[in-house]
Amino acid sequence: MSPYVVMRKRIAFLFLCVSAFLVVLVVRLAFVQLAQGAILSDKADESHYRGVPVAAKRGNIEDRNGDVLAMSVSTETVFAVPAQVRSSKRAEEIAHTLSGILEMQPEQVLEKITKRSALEYVKKRVTAEVAAQVRALELPGIGVTEDSVRYYPNGTLAAHIIGFAGIDNQGLEGIELTRDSALIGVPGAVLTEFAANGIPLPFANQMYVTPKNGNTVRLTIDKNIQAFAERELQKLMSGQGMNMNGQTPKSASILVMDPNTGEVLALASAPTYDPNYYQNYEQSTRRNIAIQNGYEPGSTFKIITLAAALEEKKISPNGGFFDPGGITILGKTVHCWKHGGHGSQTFTQVAENSCNPGFVEMGQRLGTDKFYQYLADFGFGKKTGIEMSGEAVGILANKKRATALDLATMSIGQTNNVTAIQLLTAVSAVANGGTLMKPQLVKEIVGPTGKVVESFEPQEVHRVIKEETSKTARQMLESVVTNGTGYRAFLPGYRVAGKTGTAQKVANGAYIQGEYVASFIAFAPADNPKLAILCVIDGVPFYGGSVAAPPVRGVLLDSLKYLNVEMDMKAPLTLGKPRLDMIIPPIKKAVKVPSVLGLTYSEADKALKKAGFKIMTEGSGSIVLDQIPHADSLVEAESSVLVYLGSEAGSPTTGNWWAIEEEVDVDIPALLQMPWRLPLSE
Incomplete structure (x- = not known):
């Protein structure tokens, strides 16, 4: 084979290799630019943009008719960028100044504003007056951001259903907890361009990421x-x-x-x-x-x-x-x-x-x-x-x-x-x-x-x-x-x-x-x-x-x-028992039961009737061995007291079990005269 042919083959091979490399390079570049461009751009921004979170408002909780049971209202939070505070060489001065406004100990403020973190909340949910004072001071590394606080306009109404949210707007009990993911929303941020040393760049760009408020949870409650x-x-x-x-x-x-x-x-x-x-x-x-x-x-x-x-x-x-x-x-x-x-x-x-x-x-x-x-x-x-x-x-x-x-x-x-x-x-x-x-x-x-x-x-x-x-x-x-x-x-x-x-x-x-x-x-x-x-x-x-x-x-x-449920013209207007009408008599007041243990039946009968009770008996004998209710129990006046009779001290002679239920015959003076039950082991 002539040297000329060999040379041409080598040139062709080299051309193919270079072409293949260029193709790979173009494909890779296209992939980086088109498929990963947004991700890499975000990572680049993250490396020199730092954000102050802006809290999303937690969604409302409403009743079935749309009446608000829980809502979020705007408030403000004081924050610190510790890197800026340290760079200012005024950390102690700033801590002393803020402590008076925020009603915190200077040591506590100093610990927060010099902490090794990108951002630190100094005090959450301050009043508008306090926020204005902090802004007016223009302290290096100290700022105020929008926040929200949970508010329950009806106070105690439906408290056990609604539950409550904590200081960080996280659901802790009730619907606030079980539907936390729907209510919480997505926080936004104010992004500022920083240098590698944590100091804002001169004429830095700022971006505002709008928070997305949470969803409203509408209950079946009326x-x-x-x-x-x-x-x-x-x-x-x-x-x-x-x-x-x-x-x-x-x-x-x-x-x-x-x-x-x-x-x-x-x-x-x-x-x-x-x-x-x-x-x-x-x-x-x-x-x-x-x-x-x-x-x-x-x-x-x-x-x-x-x-x-x-x-x-x-x-x-x-x-x-x-x-x-x-x-x-x-x-x-x-x-x-x-x-x-x-x-x-x-x-x-x-x-x-x-x-x-x-x-x-x-x-x-x-x-x-x-x-x-x-x-x-x-x-x-x-x-x-x-x-x-x-x-x-x-x-x-x-x-x-x-x-x-x-x-x-x-x-x-x-x-x-x-x-x-x-x-x-x-x-x-x-x-x-x-x-x-x-x-x-x-x-x-x-x-x-x-x-x-x-x-x-x-x-x-x-x-x-x-x-x-x-x-x-x-x-x-x-x-x-x-x-x-x-x-x-x-x-x-x-x-x-x-x-x-x-x-x-x-x-x-x-x-x-x-x-x-x-x-x-x-x-x-x-x-x-x-x-x-x-x-x-x-x-x-x-x-x-x-x-x-x-x-x-x-x-x-x-x-x-x-609910506008109409009255039924065929429904009764009076109770079925002619003796009862809509003036329903109240039950008797609560009275303390006297002790009749050890007394004879006649003595117990006399003592209970004097106290306003009726007597019922179980067993045989002349001595009261036990009583239900026990002495000093508070029960309704004119109720019945069950006494167990026997001939000598010891266990009651019977083991009957009594259940509780209401008296219905209102001709009896005690509207709710009831015997009392014992545990099954008795």
């Missing part, structure tokens, strides 16, 4: 219905509620729900707090007891027993039942609150009278397996999924160890532990036609421009009972209010269904004498429910029908009128 509920709680907590006679409970809650959708319209707890000043309140006041506390529901739970028995066709409204005054299960007797029993009655009358033996019979007919199936179907023993942190699951008796006696006590609302939201959700399923709905607190998320970002539809969990069963249960529960123990919730012209409940409190494995959890649950109108409501009052010496029904009545009346 501000007005919430206010009705909190008004009634305030009466209770001040001892001014109907029949309270100055007695104040330890805590109370009122929940209102649309039973057809599961939307929570009000959720009020007391004691309460003002989220504007949450630091000034004890932590216990911030506890959402309706969601986080469990309790034995007492007779309000009988609604579930009734619905299950109707669904399984174990009873019928007109079916007969004879109440001799008690029912014995495994050697233990569950007594009726009415001495001697109610005798022959229909199961509708069993519900009206809240007859314990009748409901125990329903439970026994269902059997343990079916009863537990309905506990699960109605949502007990698990979280409802309501959008609140710390929801309790409740406690159910272990099915494997449950006896017929456990079934008996569970049938009347004892033994098991439930939360208020669980019970209201379950009863709403009975009211709405038989479908269990998930409780809902958030209706929709709305963007800063007013456009709905996300909406939440009612969620059906599953069907529990048939529509026909629901209709029958509603009719029977309406009769409880019109003719039975729930008469204090009666509203002329409206069909109200409801149930009273009273449960003795448990402490250290034993029941506390003379202290109860009183409750009342209702829904209206009974034939087409628009509202379901539950009131739970903890730590009172009175009973559910007496103290919990009046607040329910007050909230129902105002809410039905507010």
Whole structure:
């Protein structure tokens, strides 16, 4: 091969190599410029631009009608650029000057303004006057930036739902916490060009990055219905509620729900707090007891027993039942609150009278397996999924160890532990036609421009009972209010269904004498429910029908009128019992029970009657060995005191177990005469 050909091949090869290199270079340059250009530019800016953050305003929290429950208002924050402060050689002077304006210790200010960081907040949320003074001083490395502070315009209203945000605008409790990501927004910044030594460049460029405000969270809560509920709680907590006679409970809650959708319209707890000043309140006041506390529901739970028995066709409204005054299960007797029993009655009358033996019979007919199936179907023993942190699951008796006696006590609302939201959700399923709905607190998320970002539809969990069963249960529960123990919730012209409940409190494995959890649950109108409501009052010496029904009545009346629910011309205008009218007599005042231990029956009878009580006996003999309630318990005047008789000191001669329920026969002077129950171990 000639040298000329070899030379040409070498030139061609070199040309190809150079061309390939140029192609790679062009591709790489195009990639850097087009694909990575913006990223590299930002990194370059970051290396010599430093920003002062501008806080985004946290989104509002509103009720279902758009009324603002929580909002952010503008304020200002004093900040320092430590590199500039150090470079000025005036750090101590600046610290001393700022300390007087900001009402801080000079040492504390000096530590902040000389800290090894790019930016340091000296004091957040200062007044406009303080901010103006700081600006006027033009101190090197010290500036003022826009900030925001959370404000709750209605004070304590719905505090346990809304929760509160901390000093850095982070959600700490309630909806502020659970919807923090939607509310928080994206902060902006004021960017200034700096040299490598941290000093601003002469004639430096500045850029303003606009903050993006957070979204609005619109709740299912109705501000007005919430206010009705909190008004009634305030009466209770001040001892001014109907029949309270100055007695104040330890805590109370009122929940209102649309039973057809599961939307929570009000959720009020007391004691309460003002989220504007949450630091000034004890932590216990911030506890959402309706969601986080469990309790034995007492007779309000009988609604579930009734619905299950109707669904399984174990009873019928007109079916007969004879109440001799008690029912014995495994050697233990569950007594009726009415001495001697109610005798022959229909199961509708069993519900009206809240007859314990009748409901125990329903439970026994269902059997343990079916009863537990309905506990699960109605949502007990698990979280409802309501959008609140710390929801309790409740406690159910272990099915494997449950006896017929456990079934008996569970049938009347004892033994098991439930939360208020669980019970209201379950009863709403009975009211709405038989479908269990998930409780809902958030209706929709709305963007800063007013456009709905996300909406939440009612969620059906599953069907529990048939529509026909629901209709029958509603009719029977309406009769409880019109003719039975729930008469204090009666509203002329409206069909109200409801149930009273009273449960003795448990402490250290034993029941506390003379202290109860009183409750009342209702829904209206009974034939087409628009509202379901539950009131739970903890730590009172009175009973559910007496103290919990009046607040329910007050909230129902105002809410039905507010929602423009028309009165039913076919609804009763008077109570079913001619002796009762709308002037409902208050219960008697609380009286201390005297000790009758060791006295003869005649001496005990005389002492109790003198103190204003009635006497009931168990056992045989002439000496009082024990008494329920115990001495010094506060109970309603003219209530009954159960004494155990024997011939000598020792244990009572019987082991009967007494359950609590309201008296309904108003011809008896003591409106709420009740026997008292002992722990099952007795």
